[in-house]
Amino acid sequence: MKRRICVASRNLQSSNSVDDNDIKAFAKLSPDWTKENGSFKALYSMNRLRLPLIVDMIGRGTRDSHDYLSGLHIADVGCGGGILTFPMARLGANVEAVDASHDVIASLEEAENCFRRENRGSGKATFTCSSVEDFATKNAGMFDAVVASEIIEHVADVELFVESCIQLVRRSGALFFTTINKTVMSRLMAVWMAERVLGIVPPGIHNWSRFIEPKFLRLILEENGCSVRLLHGMIYNPLTNHWSWSGNTSINYALVAIKN
Structure with missing residues (x-):
């Protein structure tokens, strides 16, 4: 019998994992999504880690090619402003990008049109306003990979969210997560320091009670027929706006799983 994972955000009555308060908070930041040096500059910088990680795990091209991800169908769940969507498409x-915020999706119209004009490769980027649960019911097993980067800490129901991500990916497909651990160190650095002292991210954007430890994320995945293949810590230097891999997962981490 499948166990239910006990995490703080579990809501047995929920039909989707959308948190309306977070939707409103990110909607207010919509004008900043396409600004590389704005409120989301740390996410733009994170592409230097997460994009090569995706390429290394599922890429089909060679290092001499610019089409590393050619032919792959990827869901970018909780895509926000397409910070990772467009680079994967390039x-x-x-890439089918999904976000529950209508305001965020609407703010991407100009960026999407610009990408279509300038893109010379085979990749495509499309955007859908939907919860991941609704999207999964219509697109089960349709994707070679699902990316849920810096989103799981913002959902109201972690287990339901992860189950829906698993539903989207085909068998032997990959699931990529990056998020924040639930530790004293993450509360100090990712909330207090990042929001209140350094102003790296807008105040109140993170709720420490929503952070999830890697062991719980792993358990949810394994209970739903997935195998964890990689777990790495990620360290951010706010002075240089630079990310690096680390064996320390006490703050940020990346986890990759395969659907069995």
Whole structure:
């Protein structure tokens, strides 16, 4: 019998994992999504880690090619302003990006049109306003990979969210997560320091009670027929706006799983 994972955000009555308060908070930041040096500059910088990680795990091209992800169908769940969506599409992937905020999706119209005009590769980027649960019911097993980067800490129901991500990916497909651990160190650095002292991210954007430890994320995945293949810590230097891999997962981490 499948166990239910006990995490703080579990709501047995919920039909989707959308948190309306977070939707409103990110909607207010919509004008900043396309500004590389704005409120989301740390996410733009994170692409230097997460994009090569995706390429290394599922890429089909060679290092001499610009179409590393050619022919791959990828779901970017909780895509926000397409910070990772467009780079994956430029590498040849067919990316379907999903976000529950209508305001965020609407703010991407100009960026999406610009991408279509300038893109010379085979990749595509499309955007849908939907909860991941509704999207999964219509697109089960349709994707070679699902990316849920810096979103799981913002959902109201972690287990339901992860189950829906698993539903989207085909068998032997990959699931990529980056998020924040639930530790004293993450409360100090990712909330107090990042929001209140350094102003790296807008105040109140993170709720420490929503952070999830890697062991719980792993358990949810394994209970739903997935195998964890990689777990790495991620360290951010706010002075240089630079990310690096680390064996320390006490703050940020990346986890990759395969659907069995």
